[in-house]
Amino acid sequence: MINRRTFTKAAGLGGGVAAASLAGFAPHATASAGHRSGAVGPAPTLPTVTPGTHTSFDRIKHVRAGVLNVGYAETGPAHGPVVICLHGWPYDIHSFVDVAPLLAAQGYRVIVPFLRGHGTTRFLSARTFRNAQQSAIALDIIALMDALHIDQALLAGFDWGTRTADIIAALWPERVKGLVSVSGYIITNVEAQKQPIPPKAEYAWWYQYYFATERGRLAMENKANRHDLCRLVWDTVSPTWDFDDATFERTAAAFENPDYAAIVIHNYRWRLGLADGEARYERYERQLATRPVIEVPTITLDAERDPFTAPGNGASYRDRFTGKYAHRTLTGIGHNLPQEAPTAFAQAVVDVDHL
Secondary structure, three states, rough: OOOOOHHHHHHHOOOOOHHOOOOOOOOOOOOOOOOOOOOOOOOOOOOOOOOOOOOOOEEEEEEEEEEEEEEEEEOOOOOOOEEEEEEEOOOOHHHOOOOHHHHHHOOEEEEEOOOOOOOOOOEEOOOOOOOOOOOHHHHHHHHHHHOOOOOEEEEEEEOHHHHHHHHHHHHOOEEEEEEEEOOOOOOHHHHHHHHOOOHHHHHHHHHHHOOOOOHHHHHHHHHHHHHHHHHHHHHHOOOOOOHHHHHHHHHHHHHHHHHHHHHHHHHHHOOOOOOOOOHHHHHHHHHHOOOOOOOOOOEEEOOOOOOOOOOOOOOHHHHHEEEEEEEEOOOOOOOOOHHHHHHHHHHHHHHHHHO
8 A cells, every 4th residue: 555655746746635635545455345334224215306407506616636626516414424426528517406406305415526627627737637547537536535524425427427436436445335327337448448349339439539530639629619519419319308408508618618628538539548648547547457346335327218328237247346236227318317317316326325
């Protein structure tokens, strides 16, 4: 295990609270270490909320955490059990705008951060490499938890948020009380990503290959092209979701972050092995390449109309979850599952807390 001084030097972090929050980042050999039992008694049934009932969070807070000043929404009692909801691309914290009030009403302290390169989250230094490899994003959330003095939380995410939550549950299980993982186990193995997949599946990833080109990079840097490309992705990966223009525009504001294009392009190029990560994260990437199991209590959710949902009702990743486990498939729902089906998503969070 590396100590605080060694890790801070290796990671190139500054001093003070931001550096101290990254202490003890050595991954654990077993996911059972330090895990706390879930909530006592049967899980309550949440009231149904119509998607789009809520349109905003009361206010956005900020905290210095690791290499970032993280913007995040928070709702619910300050001393309640913590739920951290993690968004994906091309989305933002509004994916949880209906989920958060449901959980807050059950006594949870709900924290919804903008990931690096999104919304009001900013890098502390202009010199920091705009890196979006998976372990860097996961360490952002660990740093956020430390900055907010959160020892352990329920993690719930989709898309990039699923990958981030999966990584934390696999490498730092003592920080995770339970996990809600949309699309199951999606930790990236860069070498495996270099192999082709069936053409129909490749077709759904068209933008990933577009971003591998300079043409795609320029499109993301151009405000109009970026806006329309992200809207096209929303339309195609959530074919049954009848959202209005205002719903998209509330999220699209998060794409105006000055580092947005750099983060998005690096993420997809890195995953294809076309862009380098940073040496300070290599030890974590080596561990993640072994496909470590997740032993914390988990509920996986599949969206039936999401083109990225693998067939088999979760069978393709079932062996990666070795603790208490449940799986659910939501019929008629697309990729942005928490915003399309907020009650089902929030119910899964409450249920995993009672597994």
